Amino acid sequence: MTxxxxxxxxxxxxxxxxxxxILDAARQAGVIIPSLCYHKDLCIAGNCRVxxxxxxxxxxxAAACATPCEEEMEILTNSLNVLHSRKQIxxxxxxxxxADCTSCxxxxxxxxxxxxSDYKILKQDFIRLVPFKNYTIDKFSPSIxxxxxxxxxxxRCVRTCAELQGINALTVAYKGDQMKITTFFEKPINDVVCSxxxxxxxxxxxxxxxxxxxxxxxxxxxxxxxxHVVVQTAPAVRVGLGEELGFGPGxxxxxxxxxxxxxxxxxxxxxxxxxxxxxxxxxxxELLMRLKSVLVDHDPKVKLPMxxxxxxxxxKYIEHLFPDYLDHLSTCxxxxxxxxxxxxxxxxxxxxxxxxKIISVSIMxxxxxxxxxxxxxxxxxxYRDVDYVLTTRxxxxxxKQAGLDFxxxxxxxxxxxxxxxxxxxxxxxxxxxxxxxxxxxxxxxxTGREIPFENLNITPVRGMEGVKEASVKIENPLKEWAFxxxxxxxxxxxxxxxxxxxxxxxxRSGKAEYHFVEIMACPGGCLGGGGQPIPTSPEIRKKxxxxxxxxxxxxxxxxxxxxxxxxxxxxxxxxxxxxxxxxHLLHTHYVPRERx
Amino acid sequence: xxxxxELIKNLADQHGRNRHNLLPIxxxxxEQEKYLSEFSMIEIARELDLPASEVFGTxxxxxxxxxxxxxxxxxxxxxxxxxxxxxxxxxxxxxxxMLKIHVGETTPDGNFSLLQTNCLGFCHKxxxxxxxxxxxxxxxxxxxxxxxxxxxxxxKEEMV
Numbered sequence: 143m144t145x146x147x148x149x150x151x152x153x154x155x156x157x158x159x160x161x162x163x164i165l166d167a168a169r170q171a172g173v174i175i176p177s178l179c180y181h182k183d184l185c186i187a188g189n190c191r192v193x194x195x196x197x198x199x200x201x202x203x204a205a206a207c208a209t210p211c212e213e214e215m216e217i218l219t220n221s222l223n224v225l226h227s228r229k230q231i232x233x234x235x236x237x238x239x240x241a242d243c244t245s246c247x248x249x250x251x252x253x254x255x256x257x258x259s260d261y262k263i264l265k266q267d268f269i270r271l272v273p274f275k276n277y278t279i280d281k282f283s284p285s286i287x288x289x290x291x292x293x294x295x296x297x298r299c300v301r302t303c304a305e306l307q308g309i310n311a312l313t314v315a316y317k318g319d320q321m322k323i324t325t326f327f328e329k330p331i332n333d334v335v336c337s338x339x340x341x342x343x344x345x346x347x348x349x350x351x352x353x354x355x356x357x358x359x360x361x362x363x364x365x366x367x368x369x370h371v372v373v374q375t376a377p378a379v380r381v382g383l384g385e386e387l388g389f390g391p392g393x394x395x396x397x398x399x400x401x402x403x404x405x406x407x408x409x410x411x412x413x414x415x416x417x418x419x420x421x422x423x424x425x426x427x428e429l430l431m432r433l434k435s436v437l438v439d440h441d442p443k444v445k446l447p448m449x450x451x452x453x454x455x456x457x458k459y460i461e462h463l464f465p466d467y468l469d470h471l472s473t474c475x476x477x478x479x480x481x482x483x484x485x486x487x488x489x490x491x492x493x494x495x496x497x498x499k500i501i502s503v504s505i506m507x508x509x510x511x512x513x514x515x516x517x518x519x520x521x522x523x524x525y526r527d528v529d530y531v532l533t534t535r536x537x538x539x540x541x542k543q544a545g546l547d548f549x550x551x552x553x554x555x556x557x558x559x560x561x562x563x564x565x566x567x568x569x570x571x572x573x574x575x576x577x578x579x580x581x582x583x584x585x586x587x588x589t590g591r592e593i594p595f596e597n598l599n600i601t602p603v604r605g606m607e608g609v610k611e612a613s614v615k616i617e618n619p620l621k622e623w624a625f626x627x628x629x630x631x632x633x634x635x636x637x638x639x640x641x642x643x644x645x646x647x648x649x650r651s652g653k654a655e656y657h658f659v660e661i662m663a664c665p666g667g668c669l670g671g672g673g674q675p676i677p678t679s680p681e682i683r684k685k686x687x688x689x690x691x692x693x694x695x696x697x698x699x700x701x702x703x704x705x706x707x708x709x710x711x712x713x714x715x716x717x718x719x720x721x722x723x724x725x726h727l728l729h730t731h732y733v734p735r736e737r738x
Numbered sequence: 739x740x741x742x743x744e745l746i747k748n749l750a751d752q753h754g755r756n757r758h759n760l761l762p763i764x765x766x767x768x769e770q771e772k773y774l775s776e777f778s779m780i781e782i783a784r785e786l787d788l789p790a791s792e793v794f795g796t797x798x799x800x801x802x803x804x805x806x807x808x809x810x811x812x813x814x815x816x817x818x819x820x821x822x823x824x825x826x827x828x829x830x831x832x833x834x835x836m837l838k839i840h841v842g843e844t845t846p847d848g849n850f851s852l853l854q855t856n857c858l859g860f861c862h863k864x865x866x867x868x869x870x871x872x873x874x875x876x877x878x879x880x881x882x883x884x885x886x887x888x889x890x891x892x893x894k895e896e897m898v
Contacts, residue, residue, distance in 0.1 A: 310789030315798040326790040327776050334791070738780040738790040 149215040164206035164217055165193055175219050176228070176257055178235075178347050179296035180207040182679045183665065184305055190296045191231045192257065195219045203227055229261050237268035239348065240277070240291035247287075248349035251676060254294060255348075282330040284516040285338040285354060285509040293323055293350035299342035306665055308640035309459065311336040323350075326738075335462045335737065337639060339455035339663040340509030340533075340672020353509045353673060356530040357540055363501040363530070364407040371501045372489065373408040374481045374560075375399060377415050378507040378571030378668035379534045381689035385675040385682075386538030387548040392685030394693055397553020402541050403505075404554060410489075413556045414504065415563030417477040417484070418570040418579070420711070421452065422702035424728055425474045425576075426584040427719035429658055430623070438625050445469040447634075447649065447656035450576050452476045454514035455663025455672075457732065459639050464646050465734030473729040477570065478504050478511055479520050482527030483727040484560065488715045492559055497523060503530045505537045507571070507671035510663065519730050533673025562707040565598075565693070565700035572690045573637035573667035574603035574610060577660040581614060581633070582701045588616055588623040598700050604691070606666060606684065608641035609634060633658045638665040743781050745770055750785045760786060760796055764803050772812060772851075773804040801855065809844040809851035811889055814868040817854040820861035825878075829865050832879040836886055849893055 145160040151171050158167045163186070168175045179190035188208030195206045198216035203224065211217075218224060236258060243249050277291035295314075300323055303312045311334050315324050325334045343351045363371050384393035403411040428448065435444035451457060451472045460467060475483070481504070486497035504511065508531075514520065515528040532540070541548055555561070566582055569575030578600040585593040592598065593614070602612035614631045616623075634656045636645045642661045648654035664671045666683035669690060699705060716724045739747075749766040753759040760782070767778050774782075774797050783790040797803045804812070815821075815830055834840055837850050844851040860866035863875035867882070874885055 310791050313789070313791035313795035315795045317799050326779075326794045335789070738783050 147211060147213045149211045149213075149217065151217045152219055158211055160211075162211050164195055164204070164209050164211055164215075167211050168195075168206065168217070168219055173219055175206045176260070177207055178253060178257070178294065179298060181298050181301075181345055182681075183345065184298060184301040187297055187301065190235070190294065192228060192235075194224060194227055194231065196221050196224050229263065232257050232261055233263055233266065233268055235294050236263060237266065238271045238275075239294055240272045240289070246292065246349040247352045247355065248292075252349055253347035278328075280330045280332075281354070283332040283336070283338060283354065283513070285340060285512040286331050286336075286343060287352050287354050288331055289350055289352075290322060290324075292348045294348055295321060295323060296347060297323065298345040298347060299323060299351055302341045302345040306341055306638050306640060307337065307339060307459075307663070308643045309335060309337055309463075312342060335735075337455040337459040337462075337663055338510040338513040339459075339639070341664060342672075343509060344672050344674065344676055344678055353533050353536070354512060355536050355539075356512075356532060357536050357543075360503055360530050360532060360540070363503070366501075368499060369501045370409045370493075370495050370499050371407075371503060372410040372412060372485050373403055373503045373505060374412050374414045374417070374478065374485075375403070375505045376478065376507055376511075376571065376668060377418060377568050377575075377690065378671060378674065378686070379505050379537070380693070381571065381669055381686045382507055382534045382674045383538060384548075386535060387541060389549070390685075391682040392689045394689050395548075396693070397555070398548060398551040399537075400556055401551040401554040402544075402546050402548060403537075405546055405551075406540055406544055408503070410493075410557045411554075412481070412485075412489075412559070412561040413563050413567075414477045414481055414506075415567030415570070416560045416705070416707060417480040418452075418567035418576075419564055419702035419705045419708050420480055420728070421474055421477050421570075421576075422566055422579050422583050423708060423712075423719045424480075424724060425450065425472050426580050426587065426702075428472055428474065429580065429584060430588070431720065433626065433629075433657065437629070443469075447632075447654075447659045448472050449658075450660045451730075452570065452576055453510070453661065453663045453668070454508070455510035456639065456642060456661045458510065458513065458735070459642065459663060460646070461732055461735040462737055463643070464650075465737070467646065467649070468732040468734060470649075471732055473731065475520075475728055475730045476511075476514065477567075478506060478531070479514065479527055479730070480728045481560065482515070482520065483523045484711075486523035486525050486527065487727060488711060489559060491715075497525055500525075501529050502527065503532065504528050505532050505534065507534050507668045507674045508664075509533060509672045511673070522727050522730075534671075534675060535673060538675070558707070560707065560711075562705055563697075564702055564705045565695065565697035566702040567705075568693045568697065569690055571668045572604070572687045573606070573662050574600075574635045574660065575667060575690070576662075577603045577612070577633055577635050577658070579702060580658070580660075581631075583703050584631075585614060585616070586701065587703070588619045588626055590620050597695070599691075599695075603633065603635045603660075604687075606680070606687070608638060609636045609644055611635075631658065632656045633660070635660045637662040637667050637670075639663055740781075742767070742771065742775075742778050746778065746781045746785050750782075755786050757786070757788060760788065760793065761800075764793075764797055764800075768803055772808040772810070773806060775805075775807070779805075807844065810849050810893075811869050812851045812853060814853045814855040814858075816856070816858050816860070816864070816866045818857040818861075820857075821865040824864035826865040828879050829867070829877045829882050832882050833886065836883060850889075 156171045177193040179187045188205040193206040194203040196218040280288040380396040384395040435441040485502045490497040512531040566579035669686040670683045749763045753762045779793045866875045
């Protein structure tokens with residue numbers, strides 16, 4: 143049992159568990175200590191010093207985030223000494239920070255700006271160092287912009303890349319006043335091992351790391367009368383967008399979002415959930431085909447486990463770090479790219495539109511999707527399948543720019559043809575969701591019966607544990623799947639690339655005998671994506687996940703193969719899963735990349 | 739096999755392949771090659787199964803681990819206050835004049851590089867400098883010319 147100790151904060155006595163940091167204790171006591179380098183997702187660094195506090199009997203101030211409480215400790219969080227020091231620390235940070243706030247993408251959402259505003263830093267006693275330093279701005283990546291002049295070297299990005307993603311694209315280099323956050327040999331982010339997941343952006347307190355934004359381009363496209371602009375929205379956007387526009391975390395704003403998009407002027411507002419359902423049809427069939435090839439035909443060229451391919455951050459990661467395992471990836475494109483390819487073929491044909499005149503925009507919780515859309519493989523419609531990708535945050539900016547009072551908007555339904563979805567499509571936004579959706583459909587396809595979980599909720603693959611395992615035993619299958627009788631389908635689900643690494647290592651070592659693995663690059667799955675509202679913390683991820691599952695349960699249809707528009711697209715256009723046409727439009731290949 | 743790769747493999751065999759073995763391996767490469775090239779950092783990362791960025795971060799942190807191409811002889815002149823007060827600038831000018839390079843540069847023949855360093859701990863015998871691992875103290879412009887002449891002579895003899 144943990145020991146409870148007594149401390150006092152600003153004279154108020156409180157009891158905390160031993161080992162609690164002063165910062166956490168203060169938050170429990172309702173006292174806010176400002177912090178910058180501290181982030182709930184990450185290890186403690188204690189380098190920004192903004193959270194300094196006074197401890198009775200100690201001469202020097204202590205960093206609250208890095209100091210554990212001790213018995214009888216008397217802490218002052220806002221003595222004159224602390225206030226002066228904190229102000230000076232902020233001034234020092236600002237002296238090296240390009241505080242050109244009005245022309246910064248993070249204007250209004252920058253943690254440093256907020257501190258400067260809270261503490262009213264009105265004069266600048268320190269020499270402003272920005273003009274004397276030769277800062278670089280890296281704009282080469284289609285996803286990420288890194289501006290060193292705005293970096294305060296709190297190292298949240300470095301810790302994110304190492305601890306959550308295990309990639310270490312970013313590192314601390316040089317020392318003293320030369321110290322900076324950079325990549326291997328200061329190469330552009332686009333040229334190093336980077337998954338473009340954008341978690342660094344989501345964790346950056348300033349404007350040093352931001353997404354490359356395509357807001358202006360999308361406004362231009364909307365204004366161009368000769369263009370037909372279609373937009374798709376990813377499942378995780380509807381549970382995150384509200385946070386940027388006045389709602390609390392975990393608020394579902396699907397209907398308001400659709401209304402907003404229509405008001406912004408998009409010609410058609412459709413749903414990535416539809417292609418998520420389509421992904422399940424294709425990927426589920428692919429899994430069954432693979433199982434048949436391995437179990438019946440013993441084809442050595444066909445690899446198991448099959449890994450999901452929806453997360454472009456994960457795709458780029460495996461291309462870099464496990465290039466010899468690309469055969470394990472499902473050949474299915476991600477729902478975004480399936481939508482893109484269909485928008486300029488199926489949709490164009492059905493609506494009698496010239497595909498050249500269609501601009502396809504997607505709203506994603508993700509920055510890697512920007513990279514994915516720019517991949518040379520993604521031109522199967524004959525055009526660039528997805529023209530512009532906006533993050534959840536960028537959409538929120540557009541809604542604000544358009545002057546929409548989001549909270550007062552009515553609910554609207556997605557447009558037809560590619561706007562209908564099932565609960566299975568919705569849960570793509572949470573870790574374990576693709577697995578759950580696939581199992582719901584695959585099990586029923588094979589046995590003709592619903593998967594034996596209460597209310598279709600496959601709880602073993604839900605939740606925030608890094609690696610989740612589940613198995614489903616197949617009994618009494620339909621005649622054509624007789625070879626699967628008694629087979630225990632073993633699955634694993636991982637989110638956050640550091641967990642992906644664990645799963646890949648256990649596959650490589652031969653320890654794990656999975657049939658199917660789902661991997662999402664970001665912690666929590668897409669709902670914790672690099673393009674989601676900032677901040678994203680473990681609690682917020684949990685709330686967004688609850689919202690996703692609530693949305694699923696509220697849907698009349700919860701299995702992908704029941705989606706009437708899916709049935710229609712196979713009848714009218716694609717014939718059947720893995721048909722020649724779907725191979726051409728909905729499947730892709732992967733390229734091995736350098737690990738170093 | 740590339741000689742640098744072979745060197746790195748041998749160093750890793752000798753020191754081990756854990757994260758904490760990185761520093762002796764970096765030092766070993768610098769001792770042989772005078773500097774850590776992009777290629778050698780990648781080879782080290784591969785050998786130790788570390789992210790290349792981490793090797794780069796470590797290499798750039800330490801003053802005596804060079805990451806730019808260096809000459810055969812690296813001259814490091816102490817830039818700290820005692821040496822400065824005892825005439826380090828004249829020494830520096832004498833070297834620059836003799837080798838026709840500035841601080842941070844390498845002679846075109848690739849024999850000498852000129853750098854400044856923090857305190858060498860020879861304040862009592864200032865000004866001081868290092869040529870590779872040799873320490874030279876109580877320097878005067880005359881003395882430094884003599885020292886460099888001996889290196890130049892040695893270099894010429896080796897050429898023949």
